[in-house]
Amino acid sequence: MQTILILGAGKSSTYLIDFLADSCANSERKLIVADLDLALAKSKLKTRINCQAEQLDSSDLSKRRNLIASSDVVISMLPAFMHPDVARDCLELGKHFFSASYESEEMRQMKSDIEAKGLFFLNECGLDPGIDHMSAMKIIHAAKAKGETILTFKSYCGGLLAPESEDNPWKYKFTWNPRNVVLAGQGTSRYIEKGDLKYVPYHQLFKRLDTISFLGLGDFDGYPNRDSLSYRQVYGLDNIPTMIRGTLRRAGFCKAWDVFIQLGMTDDSFQMEMPEKTTLRQFLNAFLPFHEELTIEEKLTDLIQDLDFPTFEKIQWLGFFENRLLPKTKGTPAQLLQAILEKDWELQPEDRDMIVMQHLFEIEAENEVKKITSSLVTFGQDSVYTAMAKTVGLPLAIAVDLFLKKEIRLTGLHVPVLPEIYEPILSELEKSGIQFEEKVQIE
Amino acid sequence: MQTILILGAGKSSTYLIDFLADSCANSERKLIVADLDLALAKSKLKTRINCQAEQLDSSDLSKRRNLIASSDVVISMLPAFMHPDVARDCLELGKHFFSASYESEEMRQMKSDIEAKGLFFLNECGLDPGIDHMSAMKIIHAAKAKGETILTFKSYCGGLLAPESEDNPWKYKFTWNPRNVVLAGQGTSRYIEKGDLKYVPYHQLFKRLDTISFLGLGDFDGYPNRDSLSYRQVYGLDNIPTMIRGTLRRAGFCKAWDVFIQLGMTDDSFQMEMPEKTTLRQFLNAFLPFHEELTIEEKLTDLIQDLDFPTFEKIQWLGFFENRLLPKTKGTPAQLLQAILEKDWELQPEDRDMIVMQHLFEIEAENEVKKITSSLVTFGQDSVYTAMAKTVGLPLAIAVDLFLKKEIRLTGLHVPVLPEIYEPILSELEKSGIQFEEKVQIE
Numbered sequence A, B: 001m002q003t004i005l006i007l008g009a010g011k012s013s014t015y016l017i018d019f020l021a022d023s024c025a026n027s028e029r030k031l032i033v034a035d036l037d038l039a040l041a042k043s044k045l046k047t048r049i050n051c052q053a054e055q056l057d058s059s060d061l062s063k064r065r066n067l068i069a070s071s072d073v074v075i076s077m078l079p080a081f082m083h084p085d086v087a088r089d090c091l092e093l094g095k096h097f098f099s100a101s102y103e104s105e106e107m108r109q110m111k112s113d114i115e116a117k118g119l120f121f122l123n124e125c126g127l128d129p130g131i132d133h134m135s136a137m138k139i140i141h142a143a144k145a146k147g148e149t150i151l152t153f154k155s156y157c158g159g160l161l162a163p164e165s166e167d168n169p170w171k172y173k174f175t176w177n178p179r180n181v182v183l184a185g186q187g188t189s190r191y192i193e194k195g196d197l198k199y200v201p202y203h204q205l206f207k208r209l210d211t212i213s214f215l216g217l218g219d220f221d222g223y224p225n226r227d228s229l230s231y232r233q234v235y236g237l238d239n240i241p242t243m244i245r246g247t248l249r250r251a252g253f254c255k256a257w258d259v260f261i262q263l264g265m266t267d268d269s270f271q272m273e274m275p276e277k278t279t280l281r282q283f284l285n286a287f288l289p290f291h292e293e294l295t296i297e298e299k300l301t302d303l304i305q306d307l308d309f310p311t312f313e314k315i316q317w318l319g320f321f322e323n324r325l326l327p328k329t330k331g332t333p334a335q336l337l338q339a340i341l342e343k344d345w346e347l348q349p350e351d352r353d354m355i356v357m358q359h360l361f362e363i364e365a366e367n368e369v370k371k372i373t374s375s376l377v378t379f380g381q382d383s384v385y386t387a388m389a390k391t392v393g394l395p396l397a398i399a400v401d402l403f404l405k406k407e408i409r410l411t412g413l414h415v416p417v418l419p420e421i422y423e424p425i426l427s428e429l430e431k432s433g434i435q436f437e438e439k440v441q442i443e
Helices: A011-022 A038-045 A061-069 A080-093 A111-116 A131-145 A178-183 A253-263 A280-285 A296-303 A309-317 A333-344 A387-404 A419-431 B011-022 B038-045 B061-069 B080-093 B111-116 B131-145 B178-183 B230-234 B253-263 B280-285 B296-303 B309-317 B333-344 B387-404 B419-431
Strands: A002-007 A029-035 A051-055 A073-076 A096-099 A120-122 A149-161 A188-193 A196-201 A210-214 A218-224 A242-250 A353-365 A368-379 A412-414 A437-442 B002-007 B029-035 B051-055 B073-076 B096-099 B120-122 B149-161 B188-193 B196-201 B210-214 B218-224 B242-250 B353-365 B368-379 B412-414 B437-442
Touching: A002 A011, A002 A061, A002 A387, A011 A029, A011 A038, A011 A387, A029 A038, A029 A061, A038 A051, A061 A080, A073 A080, A073 A387, A080 A096, A096 A387, A111 A412, A120 A387, A131 A149, A131 A353, A131 A368, A131 A387, A131 A419, A149 A210, A149 A218, A178 A333, A188 A218, A210 A242, A210 A353, A218 A253, A242 A253, A242 A353, A253 A296, A253 A309, A280 A296, A353 A387, A368 A387, A387 A419, B002 B011, B002 B061, B002 B387, B011 B029, B011 B038, B011 B387, B029 B038, B029 B061, B038 B051, B061 B080, B073 B080, B073 B387, B080 B096, B096 B387, B111 B412, B120 B387, B131 B149, B131 B353, B131 B368, B131 B387, B131 B419, B149 B210, B149 B218, B178 B333, B188 B218, B210 B242, B210 B353, B218 B253, B230 B242, B242 B253, B242 B353, B253 B296, B253 B309, B280 B296, B353 B387, B368 B387, B387 B419
Parallel strands: A002 A029, A002 A073, A029 A051, A073 A096, A096 A120, A120 A412, A149 A242, B002 B029, B002 B073, B029 B051, B073 B096, B096 B120, B120 B412, B149 B242
Antiparallel strands: A149 A353, A188 A196, A188 A242, A210 A218, A218 A242, A353 A368, A368 A437, B149 B353, B188 B196, B188 B242, B210 B218, B218 B242, B353 B368, B368 B437
């Protein structure tokens, strides 16, 4: 009997739990799903056999350790900052560890111990990071096998809305942790373009856009992720002249979001204490210069370079020019902004989300330069069975399944860039409709 | 015999040491000056009697404690982050403490212990903070005594160059810690204007300018300091509708400095590793978008809104469009920028610096509104006897002198906002030519 432990039964665990719970029916396998909300864990498991829900406050270290001790494989769907603690428990108790989050420095420090104990720790096995690595590595390895040189690799991904659910001017709702969306891009982003290292401060990031198009879906804004440089080594592309990893939003979103950045409204570094009946209009005014005669709309137009109507309309739609009350008056500007957005960008039960991912390669082959565009578009079913939950959860579920079936036979600390990992996962994903379309253009 | 200990004999200690060393000749007083550089400490003391130079590595805790133990009064001219450690030693060993730096939260936590031990700890007794508090409080207390209401208080200060030394397009050289100048304004600045709280993110700060004029000197840019709000309470102006404390630069400086901010070149949060022979031009290019055809000058013009010739000229004068080598290739962008500026903005031996300070008050009296403009202009003698060293060091020296002569009879933790402190210090400063000119206008 092999026991799988999933920590966290939230939004992004739906498909993960479904897949692994189903796999318990006809094999010697047991699944434990632990969450703070026991009813939630139970509802996701339904009445499947060999499946067990547990109530777990993840700060209850002894209960968490007991659950880990009773398992063979642990999947952490907890907030990313908790992964190192869970991983340390796994290391100590001799359990394999899986996550969809970025491999942290703390995780890397466990590398030799993981190897010494013969354990398998796999991070970055969700969507982005995850499917992006796997699908890109397939193309990179194929090119390298043919002796070709990769000149350019740009990779963009976005968790957005199916066109029929784009019913607000932002064409955006939260399908993912709202706080991460509000703070996205803070810090300095780094990439390389035609051999030049490029550094983009946060207040320029949402202006440094690439236009990315998908057949039948139109245009998207792509902005660079924080760190595209370290993936040169991970992908074995140490000397590549151009490499950018980025995030997609609907065309026009970034220009409007940049208004909040320019105002300082996404700042998470200090506490504001606004009076209780502060309106959105007054909140906006706190970030605008004082002027004896100009209206708030006029001051905003003065402050923001090239404030066009589509941008103005997005800000207006959120109620910033009205006397609507702030839903939250104490906290960082980012927290106050998040509270506003959570009301207006809430995914409705009938809404369908959409995942878009695109890799753009320029590859030098003998006597020619090939341009490969590899695109993935996946739609959710509704606000529970989202494309986000599917593309984050399935790769992880499949990886665990393959590992337990000994079809992945590795030890050590990994991200899914080895053919032994990504090939079987990508072919399983195809069976669930997660499939890239490739277009090759010869120059 | 009363013993005074000065920790730090650097640039800003010149006048402080001179004043207190002279005071040892005709009184029962001894002065110890401790610095990492013994020769420097000796040279500042010259051959005065009752004066002693000591070599001190300020991380040598036992030597530092021994020196403090042998003194009655300690003046810390060390970097600001070391003040709390020195203050804790003073508290433990029962010594009085003086500094020209901002009263930190750590210092405030010692408040009740300082009082319990009957000690006197005075911070913010230099120029800014220091002379600004004292000169402003004199006006504020006078108005309050007459039952008047203060509607507006704006206070600006700058450490700049005497007009004849303004021989570069920036009209600026370092007369103060270069690192502080490069990082100035980072974070979010807060002030209140006509009752509206205002929050200014760093990337907007050097655009949110006031023009401040001095008779015979022309115009200056004033930008808001980080925290103008907490001084409402310190000054007893809790309900004032408009209060801004700010920093002065020569007109045009801020617009050009903002170019570095917009580029991300003042970022101190991540390490760059540029190849060894990187030029200033290449360094600049790292912060600009890639473009197939545009030159660096053209890309900069595209990126920076309204890049006029006076701004361009300032950037050009620093060598950013040339193939001059970067003086330092590893470090944060801010550190690399600082290394460039340290060469070009170095104060020359014959240069004279200048301190400018201006308070602008609007005060409601019976049947009238008075506008008071109170201005201070002080020039240095040369690059050693600077106006900066004079205006930072003298208030501190005078405070210590008055305290030891029992003309200031206070205990507890203070900044110089009480008449008992500021009145005698301001009249002593006048004797050294540090004197405000007041202009009153009735509306």
